[in-house]
Amino acid sequence: MKTTDEIMEISSIEKKSTSINLLSKDFAPNESSVAEIKISDLENTFGTLMIQNNNGQFAQFSWQKNVVSTNTETGYFKEIMNDLGVIVHHNEDSVTVINGGVNQFLTVSLEI
Numbered sequence: 001m002k003t004t005d006e007i008m009e010i011s012s013i014e015k016k017s018t019s020i021n022l023l024s025k026d027f028a029p030n031e032s033s034v035a036e037i038k039i040s041d042l043e044n045t046f047g048t049l050m051i052q053n054n055n056g057q058f059a060q061f062s063w064q065k066n067v068v069s070t071n072t073e074t075g076y077f078k079e080i081m082n083d084l085g086v087i088v089h090h091n092e093d094s095v096t097v098i099n100g101g102v103n104q105f106l107t108v109s110l111e112i
Contacts, residue, residue, distance in 0.1 A: 019050075023108040027099035034096050035108060048111045049077050049088060051097065053104045057083040 022035040047063035061077035077088045077095070085100025097108055 020110045026105045029101045032098040037095050051108050059084045
């Protein structure tokens with residue numbers, strides 16, 4: 001019989017995710033930066049945008065896919081948790097990250 005820890009370890013090994021680093025930079029207060037992203041990479045997968053600062057605080061945005069009447073796939077990043085005060089805007093093949101009101105180094109990655 002397997003322990004809970006062994007089951008969790010097997011489960012995490014089976015769920016291999018890929019993390020793509022989109023952006024790492026030092027942000028001034030309210031500064032924005034644009035990162036390119038291919039939404040086609042998210043077509044059949046669940047994507048999560050993770051943003052973290054040097055203090056270990058983070059923000060998490062989940063990709064929400066829409067299908068509009070023309071069958072063109074679109075969507076947006078829905079805020080799940082945001083300790084950083086950042087704002088995320090999606091526009092076709094790019095993501096704009098707007099920093100909150102403090103200087104901080106942010107790392108933005110996409111987990112698929």
